[in-house]
Amino acid sequence: MTPPGARHIDVARLPEDVVALIDALGPGESLVVTRDGAPLAEVSRSGDGTGAPRDDAGWAPSVHDVTVVATAMKLSGSARASLSAALGGDYIVLDLHAAPTTADVLLVPPSSPQLIGQLRALFPKARVIVAEIEDDGLGVGYRGPVRRMLDAGADGYLTSTSVPRLARQLDHDVTRHRRLAAGGGTRGAIESSTSAPDLPR
Structure with missing residues (x-):
């Protein structure tokens, strides 16, 4: 069973070598799909394939809890992959539009109170964290008033x-x-x- 609104594809429509890679995934492992070397999607097993008991939503019990981080700032695939890798295996970083409404953390750039309120309504369970970041190497630049004041000498x-x-x-x-x-x-x-x-x- 897939969650409401999720897209799905029958495994029979996938190439045999891709199916083999998915079948070989162990607990907590994932398969990263790339395009021109940049991460595009991540596939992980939702169960053990043996008909193990599932919860009321149809999901098999997870091996360990994963913290879902939704990013409301525009990040390239490589920037998002870098953030995810730096956080480690207990986190998954998704774009705002791909993240479930049950996301644990919402990472936003400096924004107006109105926008923060709208985002809070979209992700009612998330901790909303405002982040100012500049990473020239990954092409990320969200400079805000606090950073500007500190750079000015505060x-x-x-x-x-x-x-x-x-x-x-x-x-x-x-x-x-x-x-x-x-x-x-x-x-x-x-x-x-x-x-x-x-x-x-």
Whole structure:
């Protein structure tokens, strides 16, 4: 059984060598289809082919959970494959239009609040993560206001939900800067309202 809206093709219509490759896939393995060396699609087994029990939706139990990342930024096949490879086998990275509405993460470039709201409605279960990225080698450029401010000379960017939290974050940043100046740790430029620890008041 295929999920609602999914396209399918009967295995009898595929070349025998392709069927052999699919049949040879083990648990957690996949077959990457390429065009001119660039990844085009990925095929993985949905079951063990033996009639194993399936859930109510018709899917065989997975060997391990996979985190589905939907990208709302335009990425080439090689850029998406690079991101997927860097994340590892526990993730699958799909274009916004190919991802299921049950995606776990939605990666978006700096956008308007209205667009973020629309994307949130399309992927209600996803963690919406805004990312600014510039990778000249892969032809990816999504520069936003935070990156521009940091490049202009700002040393940090704090997002706080209250003045007391801002004070704790600021103290954390200043303390960390002093440690860095003394030669310890690594620099981090951006703090979210949840990343800085709650320091004693």
